[in-house]
Amino acid sequence: MSGNSGIRVGVARGVQLHRSQLEPEPGRYDWSAVDAVLEQTDADTELWFTITTTSAPPGPAGYAAMVCALVAHCDGRVRYWQCENEPSNGSFGAAEDYVRHLIGFHAAVRAGDPLAEVVLGACPPRIFANPDEPDPERDFFLHVIRTCGAHYDLFDLHLYGDPYLVPVMVENARAALRAAGDEKPFIAGEYNHLLDADDIVMRNILALSCGIDRTLCWQLPVRSPCTSAFTELAFRLEGAKAVERITVPERPDAYIYDIAGTEWQVGWLRREHSVAEPESLVWNNIKVGSQPIYLRANR
Incomplete structure (x- = not known):
């Protein structure tokens, strides 16, 4: 890639x-x-x-x-x-x-x-x-x-x-x-x-x-x-033209990226502990957790 x-x-x-x-x-x-x-x-x-x-x-x-x-x-x-x-x-x-x-x-x-x-x-x-x-x-x-x-x-x-x-x-x-x-x-x-x-x-x-x-x-x-x-x-x-991180206010554990030039974004939440699941985040009407998920961007 x-x-x-x-x-x-x-x-x-x-x-x-x-x-x-x-x-x-x-x-x-x-x-x-x-x-x-x-x-x-x-x-x-x-x-x-x-x-x-x-x-x-x-x-x-x-x-x-x-x-x-x-x-x-x-x-x-x-x-x-x-x-x-x-x-x-x-x-x-x-x-x-x-x-x-x-x-x-x-x-x-x-x-x-x-x-x-x-x-x-x-x-x-x-x-x-x-x-x-x-x-x-x-x-x-x-x-x-x-x-x-x-x-x-x-x-x-x-x-x-x-x-x-x-x-x-x-x-x-x-x-x-x-x-x-x-x-x-x-x-x-x-x-x-x-x-x-x-x-x-x-x-x-x-x-x-x-x-x-x-x-x-x-x-x-x-x-x-x-x-x-x-x-x-x-x-x-x-x-895609670039991959750029989107800052989510008050959620430093949120890793949301815009795949510029496409209709997609990808995101996940950083898991600080091996067992505990981070508090979920709703992004573009989709629930984001610790596993990467693809979302359609609101352009």
């Missing part, structure tokens, strides 16, 4: 590939896993490939050659190329190592496909939840964004944890980019740790309302209540 200059609803498929799959021996490439994905994906589906390594790869020139060959092999089919997944977690190395890695990755992707977009290695959600607390992973990303603005196109923020912290995390991360003299579109490459249908709706609405440009649901089951919730959300968002 996209929320930039109008919401475009469609299908995106994210695939994570390790270097050992792609280059089992130096200079010998194996595209079989890549070709399987390309063969199973139609032209209307956006593809996102995350390329991972165990650590900063030895022989960076060889790694760059592999990435360039892979991107060229995909021949424009893959729009997004991500350099590692959550590289700040200690498995990759120091921030300086990732900076060098990202610069080489960006150059290799651009050489293979000048129109492809490079996604910064995903940022874990918690590190921008409270910027006043010391956090070595946040320091990692702060160093990267201060030095590598020219070497990636999109900032990926994973949206796990408390959904109501999504706007806070996005704003704090945006503030960090602005302080570095940079602005990037935001994308959410993963969410859905709860496998909960209501959470899928709420998390997407919260993300879209604060300008996240893409959301990708992690391991969405083929047939499940989560899939049904996602499908209905996509239907309600068709033609």
